Amino acid sequence: MFTVHTRPAAWVMALAGVLALGAVPVRAAAPYAGTWKTTIQLPGQNISLFLIQIEEKDGKPVAKVLSAADSNLKDGAVKSIKTDAKSIHFDVEAGGGDFAFAAYYPKDGAKNKNPAGSVAFANRRDIVELERTDLKELDPQKASTRSPGLADAQKAMQIKDAKEREVAVNQFLDKYPEGGISFAMRVSMLARAVQESGAEADLRGKADKLVEFAATYGPEMKLHALQIVTQIFLSSDKLSDLALAYAQQAEKALDESLTAGQQMSVLKLLAAALKKSGKTDDIKPLKSRMAKLDAVLDEEFAKKAIPFKPESAKPRVGESNRVVLVELFTGVTCPPCVAADVAFDALLQSHNPADVVMLQYHLHIPRPDPLTNEDSASRSEFYRLKGKLKGTPTVLLDGNEVEELGGGRPQAKASYDKLIQTLSGELGSKPSGQLKLSAKQAAGKINIHATVSDLKDPGEAVRLHLVLVEEVVHFAGSNGQRLHHHVVRAFPGGVKGIPLKEASASHDVTASIAGLHKSLNDYLAQNKFDEDSRPLDLKNLKVVGFIQNEKTQEVIQAAQTDLGESKSETE
16 A cells, blocks of 8 residues: 555556556555544644544545544544645534644655644644554543653743743754644744844744744644734734734635635734724725625524524423523633533523523623623622522523533533423423513613512512513624524613512513613723624614512513614614
């Protein structure tokens, strides 16, 4: 069998030799055929992720996942593969995510004889190496190893004197010229040089060497390096021109083969570099390109947002008309919130508002979240003081916490199943009060009318809460969630609610769309959110109402009504 780095010309010569001997001609095996171990090279460790078997059928490559080292990736499947004389590209869908591999055959004289390139997953891109193997299964205990030279790298970077450190790092790179740790060292040296106010010529030299090194792992890795260089230069107030130069290089490297997400990340960096350089007029043409990419990304996300089919709601048992309130506390920067977010969205698909009313509160956990507002923060504080909210994600059904719903997308189905199980018991119980809700929008105002009746135990502690929610908010969170549903925008009438001291009563509350927009905008401005990072369309608003006993936190009854599309402009 020919090795991976055999050239097509060599195949022709070999076949010619066979024919000259009068033997029966045997077609050469495709250079990509075989079983490959894919190893991601991180700065501190190398992780063998998948065994990929590639075969040739009808002159075309076909591939499948033989084994995965991580149990969360056991469902992995190769969704597409394409090859040419220089490279292998294949996409693996596993664990609710996509791994896009791009590996390139080694050039003549290369020290590394294995195909190498990069793999993109979520918001990462890392160097990857493909190695032929006879293995049939990966051993999880042996899948991860320390990066070669890790101790030497750490020792070199700890040197305080800049010149001595540079000598030590160059010696390290001579000894370990390839792989993820070499890439990480080059990135670290550039970042340190920027922090230490290095000369511009030196900074540009380090940046160019970093980009040149990355290019040996393919155009995808080169583009990634250009983005990193831009980000490093953007971190300094004195290097805006350098940042813009490398951002423009990255933009020129874009082509139609790149995903919408890859294109978007480059354009966002270019916009940031233009803004920092004071060239705001040049940002305007980018916005239309970014808007089109956003629409594509939202459509792609929506197709895969729920990696399972939500079951249809089962008919109610008994005569109860209870409407259950589901409250989710989450955040766009919270990775373990994804399972709860997906379960929440699946519940929205499988149940209607006559059975379940849903509220999604965003919090600044672990980092700032532009979907947060003062009322959401106050609501979280209410539950925190009651000992029912310790972080995100937290899900409460009628005021009672449903535990252990966090995790990544692979855990979403288990979170959904647990929600369904808990919900079935709540729906069967009779409410100790009734609530009817209506709302009309006119002249920039939302007029809400709520009627409470048959309240068994009225009193100061029993409160009517009215909530404005936006059906879906577009914002690309760092945890991968792009579309956020039933996001709480405000509590008209106050987050503390209206005391219900009588068994039956009607209440009217008015909210201003312009006032809502201003309060949200002011809050985000106070929390240092850039104007381009304030999702304030305020479209397709709904009104939710619920009755809650503030002492016991029991939610007695809930209701929801639609408003239709609203305008965010001051009228």
